[in-house]
Amino acid sequence: MMTTMAAILGGLPLMLGSGTGSELRQPLGIAMVGGLVVSQVLTLFTTPVIYLAFESMNERRLSHKSRTAPVRHAATEPAE
DSSP states (O other): OHHHHHHHHHHHHHHHOOSTTHHHHHHHHHHHHHHHHHHHHHHHHHHHHHHHHHHHHHHHHHHHHHHHSOOOOTTTSOOO
């Protein structure tokens, strides 16, 4: 997050600058700042969603495994 903020703040002068040649640098600043903002928002939203999806898959797998595996108890089985 801090690296992204530093890059965004570094791109703001490109995006907001005026003066000689600014019409050539401004699109670069807009693309840079816009891309960083979009990628940061997507990362902040998708990382928890993916984590929760994997956690849910793991819980389902463990519950399915416990239902299908025979349970053996030493007290109820005859000694061999």
